Amino acid sequence: MSADHLETLSHIAVRKAYKRGEMIFHEGDKGNGIYIVETGRIKVFKLSMDGKEQILHIYGPGHTFGEVPVFQGKNFPASSMALEPAGIIFLPRDRFVKLLTTTPALGMNMLADLSRRLRDFTVQIEALSLKEVPARLAAYLLTLSREQDNEARVSLPISKAQLSNLIGTTPETISRVFKKMGDAGLIEVQTRTIEIQDKEGLEELSESGRL
Amino acid sequence: MSADHLETLSHIAVRKAYKRGEMIFHEGDKGNGIYIVETGRIKVFKLSMDGKEQILHIYGPGHTFGEVPVFQGKNFPASSMALEPAGIIFLPRDRFVKLLTTTPALGMNMLADLSRRLRDFTVQIEALSLKEVPARLAAYLLTLSREQDNEARVSLPISKAQLSNLIGTTPETISRVFKKMGDAGLIEVQTRTIEIQDKEGLEELSESGRL
DNA sequence: ATAAAACCTTGATTTGAATCAAGACACCAC
């Protein structure tokens, strides 16, 4: 959803402020509209029976989420929580659908958005199934660097505990792999910040090399 | 895409017959239209550097695939191959887009279809990240049973080698887990067929129980 | 029908990462 659409629909939507750690919706809930991040960041995630978590998305300002039940008529396939204080706009289903039918371009935007998510998921499935933790972590650092203006110094936007839930491992393993990467001269780890010292090496590692 | 749309557009589309094992498109190719399965079955999959495969979808008659690049304007995020002799309709991008703009209901169908795939992917990511192989295999058998009229006798639609690529493991592990499930009295394995003997037990196992 | 090619099973071994268990460090409020 683009910024101008956001402007247009703001008067028929509901704003709500969420505290850090507050749930926005739960897996299995009925979805009665879509959500738009105004400020802050949120995660969409699944929990296993024994409490392990897998993060599916992390979204910031401008992103929409929670559409799947609107289009598909079932419940939320995952849960959502604010990672920090966040302002979220909720747009009720019927208003969103009306908007969609009266604004053809919005439908195309939505198709493109869902397609991007499908692409992201294929990357995530590939990572979980075909790559080992060092390769996944290297790929994540490179993605971060790309998002942050290709700087060598990259700041971690989430805690390492959250990071382990995002790439599908444990905090202990993250710690050990960062250390090995440091020993190999690929990165230098600071608190909340990583200095990329060998981008080529990281790229090779991310494409299934060994550490 | 529903059957009646299929009928409508058949005269502006191209049919092609694929042999078992023949590639339909490769990851990274430019996507210039959408594909519709008329007969047979196809898989959409990713390959790792060292040749391991992860299947993302298996589609049969009536399913469309290959839309992501059409809506998103990039390349195919995965590859596609015929699992058996298959008849596939190719609908060029511009014709599909025109159809989409002149048929609002088609757009909604497409949004629902992509949403269903997103939901399927969340299930797959959850399985790969949070469940062990026995749980994934149990879940797959239950899904098959549901698809096949809830019969206790379920026929495997793909080889065990392909099955291992679908649930993210190896043929050896599939073999061993089937055997353990048999020993536990959950199933009885025949050639190309599984007899479900303890549905409750399988359900419990699929929800993260131990074998 | 027969040969060839896939595919499947079983056993022995290795391996990557999880788990368990302490400590160390960083960040916050007061």
Added chain:
DNA sequence: GTGGTGTCTTGATTCAAATCAAGGTTTTAT
């Protein structure tokens, strides 16, 4: 600053599943 809480690291151990290896079976093509 100081105490406390939550987060991170490091080491020892366990575990699920991959890999390697070899024999057996089914399927496919000719």
